[in-house]
Amino acid sequence: MKRILTFLLAAALLLTSLSCALSASAAAESSDWMTKLTNKTLIQVVEKEIGKGWTLYQPNPREEDTKMSSNSFLKNVKLYPVVARKDDAMQLIILKKVKGKWKVDVCNDKALTRPELTIRNFSMDENVSSSDTKYTVYFDYLDVKGKVYVLSLTLYTEFESMFDDLYYLDGGVWESPSVSIEFINDRGFELYSYYSGGYTSAYHVYMYGKANFGVDEFQFADVPLQFSDLLTSAVCNAPEEGAPLYIAPDANATPVAQVHYRDEVQVIQQNPAGDWTIVCYQGNYLFIQTEYVNFPE
Known part of the structure; x- marks a missing residue:
């Protein structure tokens, strides 16, 4: 306040x-x-x-x-x-x-x-x-x-x-x-x-x-x-069924969307990378498990 x-x-x-x-x-x-x-x-x-x-x-x-x-x-x-x-x-x-x-x-x-x-x-x-x-x-x-x-x-x-x-x-x-x-x-x-x-x-x-x-x-x-200043392009390395996206970094929550293998995603790359990565999906900031993201070299 x-x-x-x-x-x-x-x-x-x-x-x-x-x-x-x-x-x-x-x-x-x-x-x-x-x-x-x-x-x-x-x-x-x-x-x-x-x-x-x-x-x-x-x-x-x-x-x-x-x-x-x-x-x-x-x-x-x-x-x-x-x-x-x-x-x-x-x-x-x-x-x-x-x-x-x-x-x-x-x-x-x-x-x-x-x-x-x-x-x-x-x-x-x-x-x-x-x-x-x-x-x-x-x-x-x-x-x-x-x-x-x-x-x-x-x-x-x-x-x-x-x-x-x-x-x-x-x-x-x-x-x-x-x-x-x-x-x-x-x-x-x-x-x-x-x-x-x-x-x-x-x-x-x-x-x-x-x-x-x-x-x-x-x-x-x-x-x-703004958040978008931190975004960088990455490629999704998802399994066949796709990688779920969550509104919070919690795999037990209900996914709100998903991305698929080789989809390009906009993410915020962090140092060091944790278990979760922030992803911008259709204008919303969500979370994806880092194992499903291939970051640029």
Whole structure:
């Protein structure tokens, strides 16, 4: 429920910003509804690291009208995110307070870049205290059809900061199921679809050695936007009677469909391969026993 409320708030902010942008000048549109960094000390720290010529942005508040780079706000945080943009380049910069002085802790020029998406806003909770040990940051994107995606990052003061998940409405309308692609560091993804009425479908995709979601190494372009991004073609190696497909990885359940010998199937290949493989069949994600799948070399 918290994730859904977060998404609804982000979408509302984007829709409000969009209505304002449509009535504003071209110069106003180019601001992308983000707020330029105003704290001179932080600007100097960032420019010393990456040079001048970048447009620097500070996070917007989630709810209240708070000056997010004021000294009164900064005194309560130990980590602070900044987005730097120049032409088509973009960097995520994490500042860290060390003995009362700010310094650049992380610069990542691939963390926020995705060719088919445009960043429109980023924000963090304005209600922080000096005792907090983590802060969640949200990056809001739009695709060419106006579909909203929310990428979340948790900054930890005592552990490695990690990107957590990508959230959106599948189909882009409120009646659509919501989709959450959660990142499990060094393991892979957990993909969830939430439907009205409380029904949830979940899929675990293991990609050991290929999934690093730490803030310093994360690459947004490598993350799937939907299940279909992970599909690959394979050939069914079924017995004569065919290979059954199930809605859950349970051979004692009743099959809902079947595929036959040498049928081409679209599957999500995992590492390591388990007893079950996720297969896309007529637009539905089902399970097939891995022994019936010949994966490409």
